[in-house]
Amino acid sequence: MPRDNVVPLKPTRPCPICGKPSAQAFHPFCSARCADIDLNRWLSGAYVIPGKSLAEDEDMLPADPDEGD
Numbered sequence: 001m002p003r004d005n006v007v008p009l010k011p012t013r014p015c016p017i018c019g020k021p022s023a024q025a026f027h028p029f030c031s032a033r034c035a036d037i038d039l040n041r042w043l044s045g046a047y048v049i050p051g052k053s054l055a056e057d058e059d060m061l062p063a064d065p066d067e068g069d
């Protein structure tokens, strides 16, 4: 049974930088300027990602058994 409650577009959230309604082109920001501000925050280390170990590399490939013929 098809459902009709699928929402194609996410509800507009305010720009995390200035609080204005975000624009789709710059989602989740309202403009390229705010996106740039956010990027600069990242680059300057203003954001801290908690509890993420960068040393954890997914290095586990499934061991292949004998591939004989």
Ligand SMILES: [Zn+2]
Pocket: 015, 016, 017, 018, 019, 020, 029, 030, 031, 034
């Ligand atoms: Zn903004």
